[in-house]
Amino acid sequence: MLETDWMYKDYQITQAIDIQGRMVILGECQSEDRPAEFLCGYYEPLLLEDVYSEIQTGRYLEIMELFLQRVQGQIDKVRAEQQEMDVPLDVITxxxxxxxxxxxxxxxxxxxxxxxxxxxxxxxxxxxxxxxxxxxxxxxxxxxxxxxxxxxxxxxxxxxxxxxxxxxxxxxxxxxxxxxxxxxxxxxxxxxx
Known part of the structure; x- marks a missing residue:
């Protein structure tokens, strides 16, 4: 997990978990008129421009729950890919x-x-x-x-x-x-x- 300090619109991205080239991000609104609003989405750093997708905003607990669901979803994708490989996964040293x-x-x-x-x-x-x-x-x-x-x-x-x-x-x-x-x-x- 990365602790970050970059911004997306009015949100400071405070956490980013990179799983298989797609980061699940968590952000906190820095605008004084929305002090208790949080953000969850995906971020993909691409060659020509960064891509943010499936952005949702809301209160802390619902966004934290969504953040954890999305992280688990990415973990499940990696696990499924590795199980399909049907070969030893041992690292070569x-x-x-x-x-x-x-x-x-x-x-x-x-x-x-x-x-x-x-x-x-x-x-x-x-x-x-x-x-x-x-x-x-x-x-x-x-x-x-x-x-x-x-x-x-x-x-x-x-x-x-x-x-x-x-x-x-x-x-x-x-x-x-x-x-x-x-x-x-x-x-x-x-x-x-």
Whole structure:
């Protein structure tokens, strides 16, 4: 939970809980004509502009109850997502990885992203493990990888990775995903000949 001091209209946002990229916010009215009014809503910091949604105002107890319901709702969404994963959620640690050399080509390697770069609800093994598909992107300090659990392509800097996952710590589901990616790469190469 974050204690904050930013404003939304006449409300000072005093609490914000970030669960899965969406903050549940609680605010207190700073206007003298509404001294006992509180606010509850959602806040999402986006690239072009911040988005506030589902804003409700009212007395302290009803808004606090709504705040707690919304936090519980976000927790339930994260829990449901993790239960659907049906794979071990154990976090990959630095000790489970081989260190990499700065000039080493990591393309085709199974890497683990440092869990500290994720939001707390996303610090689980399936969201850490990726397969490097493009090393040394134009910035020369980042790479593109495919997250093995869901196939999502992402970019990260070298400083964000723990290293190459040691074979004995590579989960079976991740090994299968790598085989599938490599098979697709072979088929694509054959189609371009």
């Amino acid at each position: 630095r000790e489970m990885c081989l260190p990499y050399q700065e000039n080493e080509n990591l393309r085709g390697q199974m890497i683990a992203i440092d869990p500290m770069v994720f939001r707390p609800a996303d610090c689980i093994g399936p969201k850490q493990i990726g397969y490097v598909i493009a090393d040394q992107t134009p910035s020369k300090n980042s790479m593109i990888f495919r997250r093995l659990y869901d196939g999502r392509e992402m970019c990260c800097s070298y400083g964000d990775i723990l290293g190459v996952v040691k074979p004995e710590y590579q989960p079976d589901w991740a090994k299968e995903a790598v085989k599938s990616i490599q098979k697709s790469e072979i088929i694509r190469k054959g189609d371009t000949r």
